[in-house]
Amino acid sequence: MQFETLAIHAGRQVDLTTGAIAPPLYLSTTFEQDPDRGYEYTRTGNPNRAMLENCLAALEGGEVAIAFSSGSAATTSVLQALTPGDHVIAPNDAYTGTTAILQSLLQPWGLQVSFVDMTDLEAVQAAVQPNTRLLWIETPSNPMLKVTDIAAVAAIAHHTNALCVCDNTWATPLLQRPFELGADLIVHSTTKYLGGHSDLLGGAVIAKTDSEVAQRIRQIQAIGGAVPSPFDCWLLLRGIQSLPYRMRGHCDNASKLATWFSQQPQVSTVHYPGLAEHSGHAIAQKQMKDFGGMLSVQVGAGKEAAIALLSHLKIFCRATSLGGVESLIEHRATTEGPGTTTPDDLLRLSVGLEHIDDLIADLAYAFEQIG
Numbered sequence: 339m340q341f342e343t344l345a346i347h348a349g350r351q352v353d354l355t356t357g358a359i360a361p362p363l364y365l366s367t368t369f370e371q372d373p374d375r376g377y378e379y380t381r382t383g384n385p386n387r388a389m390l391e392n393c394l395a396a397l398e399g400g401e402v403a404i405a406f407s408s409g410s411a412a413t414t415s416v417l418q419a420l421t422p423g424d425h426v427i428a429p430n431d432a433y434t435g436t437t438a439i440l441q442s443l444l445q446p447w448g449l450q451v452s453f454v455d456m457t458d459l460e461a462v463q464a465a466v467q468p469n470t471r472l473l474w475i476e477t478p479s480n481p482m483l484k485v486t487d488i489a490a491v492a493a494i495a496h497h498t499n500a501l502c503v504c505d506n507t508w509a510t511p512l513l514q515r516p517f518e519l520g521a522d523l524i525v526h527s528t529t530k531y532l533g534g535h536s537d538l539l540g541g542a543v544i545a546k547t548d549s550e551v552a553q554r555i556r557q558i559q560a561i562g563g564a565v566p567s568p569f570d571c572w573l574l575l576r577g578i579q580s581l582p583y584r585m586r587g588h589c590d591n592a593s594k595l596a597t598w599f600s601q602q603p604q605v606s607t608v609h610y611p612g613l614a615e616h617s618g619h620a621i622a623q624k625q626m627k628d629f630g631g632m633l634s635v636q637v638g639a640g641k642e643a644a645i646a647l648l649s650h651l652k653i654f655c656r657a658t659s660l661g662g663v664e665s666l667i668e669h670r671a672t673t674e675g676p677g678t679t680t681p682d683d684l685l686r687l688s689v690g691l692e693h694i695d696d697l698i699a700d701l702a703y704a705f706e707q708i709g
């Protein structure tokens with residue numbers, strides 16, 4: 339089945355007792371004990387979560403999906419499936435929350451971590467140790483939109499008997515197929531494009547096969563209990579139905595904006611993998627179907643000008659996060675806080691689904707105001 343059809347139908351069925359097309363919401367925390375029906379207590383299993391997990395597994399082409407209360411909970415659970423003393427190779431420009439999970443939670447617990455430029459394959463290979471058990475990929479990266487070669491990193495991981503994990507949040511399963519490139523596990527913050535409407539928090543791990551590590555992660559979900567609420571599962575399953583069409587709009591608007599930015603004298607650099615001059619363009623072209631809805635720009639006049647620009651925007655909302663239908667913009671270094679390596683003249687944009695002419699007019703007006 340094609341992606342558009344899966345997005346609408348996978349995991350769902352017409353309700354057997356009423357014929358309802360939209361799934362009922364199962365708020366019950368406990369279930370009459372009956373091995374045939376398979377539910378007992380909502381932390382270990384819930385019908386809305388089961389529908390969502392079946393849908394997510396189908397979208398990524400994996401055997402199993404395990405849903406969490408946030409992308410960060412999904413990330414933490416993958417890392418908790420390792421053993422203290424294991425070594426992890428992670429990007430030196432991962433999502434700030436992922437870096438914080440590694441440094442503040444898992445390193446004290448006993449994981450060893452090397453932070454590496456994952457786009458530099460020699461550096462990745464050089465970081466491999468006898469106890470390396472997991473290589474983490476996030477591509478395109480945040481907020482520099484660097485592109486990591488998933489197939490090449492997966493090959494390094496498998497050569498050393500380690501897992502290859504890909505955070506596919508920014509690309510979504512529509513644009514990038516990590517399992518086909520060799521990844522073993524895929525992580526999502528479903529808060530972003532999969533949900534798509536800035537109204538739910540969620541995460542997921544999808545496993546290519548129902549392996550020992552997948553079963554361990556499911557056990558962590560059930561025991562640790564960082565599960566999504568039935569309503570968040572319901573909202574997410576609903577949001578996913580329009581994902582393929584939303585992504586086309588995001589990609590189309592972002593690529594038009596990237597071209598427009600690259601013609602503005604006040605913009606010194608545009609970071610968007612769809613631009614031919616972007617350092618990751620060739621690999622992105624090879625491993626992505628389109629280039630996504632995220633981009634960053636650097637304002638030539640510097641930090642103060644970049645921040646001043648934000649106050650003149652009327653459609654772009656000044657906010658963090660991404661992947662919703664509405665356009666957002668933020669001064670990323672401020673969001674990331676002390677220790678950030680993000681350039682201080684950089685603005686990160688989540689390009690929404692408004693009309694492109696209105697988005698360009700909004701930005702053009704703001705640039706005029708800062709001169």
Ligand SMILES: *Cc1c(COP(=O)(O)O)cnc(C)c1O
Nearest residue numbers: 408409410433435507527529540
């Ligand atoms: C937002 C995000 C996360 C964390 O997800 P939450 O749902 O906020 O916990 C992880 N990875 C990437 C790439 C993200 O954008």
